[in-house]
Amino acid sequence: MHSYLPFEKPVIELREKIAELKSFTEEKEIDLSDEISTLEDRLEQLEKDIYGNLQPWQRVQIARHGERPTTLDYINYLFTDFMEMHGDRLYGDDEAIVGGIAKFKGRPVTVIGHQRGKDTKENLKRNFGMPHPEGYRKALRLMKQAEKFSRPVICFIDTKGAFPGKAAEERGQSEAIARNIMEMAGLKVPVISVVIGEGGSGGALALGVGNEIHMLENSTYSVISPEGASALLWKDASYAKEASETMKITAPDLKELEIIDKMIPEVRGGAHKDLEQQVIYIDEVLEHSLHTLAKLSEDELVLNRYDKYQKIGLLAGENVVPSTE
Amino acid sequence: MSLKDFFNKKRKYATIPSERQQPTNMNEGVMTKCPECKSIIYTKELKKYDMVCISCGHHLSMTAYERIDSLLDEKTFEEYDAGMTSANPLDFPEYHQKLDKDREKTGLNEAVVTGEGYMEDCPVVIGVMDSRFRMGSMGSVVGEKIARAIEAALTKNRPFIMFAASGGARMQEGVLSLMQMAKTSAALKRLDEKGLLYISVMTDPTTGGVSASFASLGDYNFAEPKALIGFAGRRIIEQTIREELPDDFQTAEFLLKHGQLDRVIPRDEMKDTLVKILDIHGYKEQ
Numbered sequence: 020m021h022s023y024l025p026f027e028k029p030v031i032e033l034r035e036k037i038a039e040l041k042s043f044t045e046e047k048e049i050d051l052s053d054e055i056s057t058l059e060d061r062l063e064q065l066e067k068d069i070y071g072n073l074q075p076w077q078r079v080q081i082a083r084h085g086e087r088p089t090t091l092d093y094i095n096y097l098f099t100d101f102m103e104m105h106g107d108r109l110y111g112d113d114e115a116i117v118g119g120i121a122k123f124k125g126r127p128v129t130v131i132g133h134q135r136g137k138d139t140k141e142n143l144k145r146n147f148g149m150p151h152p153e154g155y156r157k158a159l160r161l162m163k164q165a166e167k168f169s170r171p172v173i174c175f176i177d178t179k180g181a182f183p184g185k186a187a188e189e190r191g192q193s194e195a196i197a198r199n200i201m202e203m204a205g206l207k208v209p210v211i212s213v214v215i216g217e218g219g220s221g222g223a224l225a226l227g228v229g230n231e232i233h234m235l236e237n238s239t240y241s242v243i244s245p246e247g248a249s250a251l252l253w254k255d256a257s258y259a260k261e262a263s264e265t266m267k268i269t270a271p272d273l274k275e276l277e278i279i280d281k282m283i284p285e286v287r288g289g290a291h292k293d294l295e296q297q298v299i300y301i302d303e304v305l306e307h308s309l310h311t312l313a314k315l316s317e318d319e320l321v322l323n324r325y326d327k328y329q330k331i332g333l334l335a336g337e338n339v340v341p342s343t344e
Numbered sequence: 345m346s347l348k349d350f351f352n353k354k355r356k357y358a359t360i361p362s363e364r365q366q367p368t369n370m371n372e373g374v375m376t377k378c379p380e381c382k383s384i385i386y387t388k389e390l391k392k393y394d395m396v397c398i399s400c401g402h403h404l405s406m407t408a409y410e411r412i413d414s415l416l417d418e419k420t421f422e423e424y425d426a427g428m429t430s431a432n433p434l435d436f437p438e439y440h441q442k443l444d445k446d447r448e449k450t451g452l453n454e455a456v457v458t459g460e461g462y463m464e465d466c467p468v469v470i471g472v473m474d475s476r477f478r479m480g481s482m483g484s485v486v487g488e489k490i491a492r493a494i495e496a497a498l499t500k501n502r503p504f505i506m507f508a509a510s511g512g513a514r515m516q517e518g519v520l521s522l523m524q525m526a527k528t529s530a531a532l533k534r535l536d537e538k539g540l541l542y543i544s545v546m547t548d549p550t551t552g553g554v555s556a557s558f559a560s561l562g563d564y565n566f567a568e569p570k571a572l573i574g575f576a577g578r579r580i581i582e583q584t585i586r587e588e589l590p591d592d593f594q595t596a597e598f599l600l601k602h603g604q605l606d607r608v609i610p611r612d613e614m615k616d617t618l619v620k621i622l623d624i625h626g627y628k629e630q
């Protein structure tokens with residue numbers, strides 16, 4: 020049984036009631052099939068109403084769900100022969116980012132992603148998926164290696180943000196993120212980024228400069244967390260729900276802002292409810308992206324990525340025809 | 345509002361004319377108090393020394409145009425995109441009012457001034473941020489102006505010099521601000537591949553998304569003395585690691601010590617140093 024979120028309570032309660040009735044009819048040998056069928060219809064409707072109409076704050080909660088599949092969960096299902104590679108060759112190995120080589124339907128790829136844990140022990144090991152500079156430098160090393168051997172790069176984004184710590188600052192958190200962003204822009208191989216959970220600010224973008232960017236339906240991508248936005252803009256951290264609406268951070272929002280290419284559907288109630296089905300949805304999109312990008316030459320790939328980012332932004336005033344045109 | 349409406353929207357604010365007036369700012373008063381040593385100094389005197397305190401050497405913040413005047417040969421600066429202004433892509437409450445207020449306060453249309461000019465006869469493209477405008481934060485306009493300036497440097501084969509002064513991303517433009525980090529950095533990648541020089545000078549403050557994009561990507565990364573430079577805010581770090589941070593944490597000197605900067609350059613040596621570097625890279629004509 021999955022742990023459920025507050026807004027799911029009516030669904031869970033109705034489901035329990037149906038189960039109770041069913042066992043009651045078995046025990047007492049009474050026919051309540053009409054009542055049960057009515058309740059099941061109601062449950063179906065209730066699920067549609069709640070899950071089909073998720074509000075930004077509810078999506079944030081799903082994105083943060085403790086059981087939400089992580090990068091390694093997806094890697095295990097989507098790829099074969101995954102072999103993890105460690106270290107940045109400069110300082111250490113940051114377990115908040117995993118990366119390595121693998122095959123996707125027989126074709127070699129490089130896979131990189133933020134990695135959080137699902138329990139306290141694993142989260143401590145993974146630093147809650149919040150990387151230090153060495154994590155980003157490892158990712159960059161693996162991307163450059165992918166470029167050398169002409170294989171596509173697939174990145175999974177799942178972080179609250181780069182780690183805000185003393186050591187991270189000393190070792191150049193800013194420079195590590197900046198360097199990744201700049202170097203990703205110039206990679207001569209296809210780059211696909213998929214936001215699978217939280218996409219928190221520069222720490223997410225450092226794996227996010229792709230030819231195609233996709234988001235799972237209940238993932239978020241933002242310049243600051245809803246709590247942070249609330250504190251900063253309204254001097255009070257308790258307006259996170261409102262901030263999640265104002266800041267436009269959900270997959271549907273980013274699709275509308277034309278920042279992402281595809282919103283990948285999630286199984287009803289969130290990816291954690293059925294990992295194998297979720298993998299099928301992601302698999303389809305990856306396959307399509309790789310197929311499309313395989314047609315582009317090295318120069319076209321770089322140009323395609325360049326144009327994508329030069330177009331982002333809304334301007335007013337004089338002379339605002341985008342610079343790329 | 346549609347994109348077309350934005351294009352058609354009448355400009356409410358005049359662009360900065362070339363014979364501009366000195367923008368209004370906190371230093372307009374006759375006297376200025378040094379925030380470091382608390383000396384009261386004639387503002388005129390302070391400006392003569394490029395806003396460096398005469399009694400303690402503290403570097404007070406400069407406006408974008410003061411900075412440009414202090415660096416470029418007289419009357420050589422030609423501004424790019426002075427009339428570009430911010431839209432409100434997220435329909436963020438009170439964003440327009442805040443922009444209006446800062447325009448009035450600073451005489452600027454946005455938080456960065458870009459353009460071209462000469463430094464002791466070396467042709468350069470330059471961008472200078474002004475922290476008085478929305479704390480120098482980077483939204484769509486700042487990102488676009490910087491990317492266009494870099495593209496101008498590419499077209500004209502000129503070096504690019506950027507003076508950062510920014511609290512980070514412009515929150516009111518949400519994820520669009522975040523993506524400006526990619527827009528500016530991707531443009532710098534082109535500059536890099538063409539072998540053109542990029543000098544980044546970080547001034548007080550250079551933090552967040554600006555520090556984690558173009559400001560850290562110079563062929564040379566410099567800073568002014570004691571400038572605050574960092575990715576995460578000090579308070580957030582203290583809350584996260586529950587540890588006292590050293591007094592000099594995230595200062596230019598701290599970064600220098602940890603290998604994150606090439607040099608810390610006092611303001612009175614800035615122009616000479618930049619010109620020397622331009623010369624070594626062969627940009628000095630004749």
Ligand SMILES: [Zn+2]
Binds near residue numbers: 378380
């Ligand atoms: Zn002083």
